Amino acid sequence: MSSVQALATTGRFITLEGVDGAGKTTHLAWLVEYLKSRHVPLCVTREPGGTPLGEALRELLLHEAMSIETEALLMFASRQQHLQSCIIPALNAGQWVVCDRFTDASYAYQGGGRGLPVEKLAMLEHWVHSDIQPDLTLLFDVPAEVSFERVRGARSPDRFEQLDLAFFQRVRQAYLDRAVADPLRFRIINANRAIDEIQLELAEVIMSYIQGEAHAS
């Protein structure tokens, strides 16, 4: 039995993170195809969003003016619904959940970027999902100047994409701080390289994760 087949009955929770403009969307699409080609049972989803209510909240979060506190609360409201009606059932059914952003984004954007105290975020995290954390988090890292320049060219930037370079720098730093604090869960991928080099590294990271998990189980 191959490593992937051995894991097929146990769900895994994989999250992708990075500052806007780090190329996460492209890498997510590639990763999904890679896992599908290896017959990994998949649930691909995103935050904010992932449920009808979450997608409605996403529209508000990306386009309506609101206070920092409201922003954080709505991110976690979307997350709670997402966990209950999508992520947890998929994991229980043995699927691998590949989620485009999760709670690390709240620490990076609402905490690092907006300056909301970390204790408030920790309180919400504890309330909403004290019992569940991603198994693996891929952090796509690029210098803030690079991601800032990329999103500045967007035709209709959302509320986050309109923020200044200093905001992007704070978000990146907050992500890196979290990655350094939890090296077992995080893999930092240098996303400021040619796309085929990044994909090569991604394939290595995923295969070694699968093999490590298969040996552990």
Ligand code: TMP
């Ligand atoms: P996306 O463009 O990667 O889909 O993410 C939408 C925006 O939402 C992005 O700018 C990051 C932001 N965001 C937060 O600020 N906090 C969160 O908890 C999440 C999940 C996303």
